[in-house]
Amino acid sequence: MKGQAIPYLTFNGNAREAIDFYAKAFEAEVQGIQTFGEADFPTPPEAADRIMHARFGKGDFLIMVSDAFLGQSVETGNHISLALTFENEEEIQRVYDALRQDGMVHMELQDTFWNSKFAKVQDRFGVIWDLDYPKE
Template sequence: MAVRINPYLVLNGNAEEAIKFYAEALGGTIHGIIKFGDNPFPGMPEEVKDRVMHAHLTIGDSALMFSDTYPGQEYTVGNQVTVTLQVDSVAEAERLYAALAEGAQKIEMPLQKTDWSPAYASLTDKFGIPWQLNTNAEH
């Protein structure tokens, strides 16, 4: 049985900006952005209509899903979800690191050689999403 794990990132009103940023920074393809207003239901507050209800982005053969919170839904920035990008070359790691580190809230570990990777980094990007970047060891 094949199982895919898709990280689902919930943001607080800036999911559309994040999707577009990640598509550009990571060379991804946006497969759809559905806003709450695209499927209105009775009593929907006006302020929620432009928020993202669901979006899908692919990067290579991996996927990220996104949504915004709904008014009244608790939103806490945290490290409960970490997205790990596994790459095959140091050059690709350098490109991705430069893109994600731009405006980052925190660089936990700058891109560097480690015992397990020729180029590894850990950071929290400008949207508060924690990322790890791991380069496959060259054999």
């Protein structure tokens, strides 16, 4: 694995407001924002301005943020996940297989349009993991 587990916060349509708030509070720099409308897949007009992925940080401090897609609920307990980046496909597959045992798969391990192999898994203890292997 590369680096550390990165907190990933999910909001219900107010991610942009949260990003502004936290960036100011931590004196952090917004490092990028992509909306669902900018993504390469069909998006309903009412979801176009929602944040699909954003990052802010300062030095080694990094937080990733998104809005839930329309129809997905955001509740205390499912609004925070830990993001891990892997160095190869074998490693991400091994960790994915281990975490899904007696857990719940939110997104199967698969190739994505953002040029990664990605999965979202809730383990048997209720911790949600975003697993990512960026392809070269």
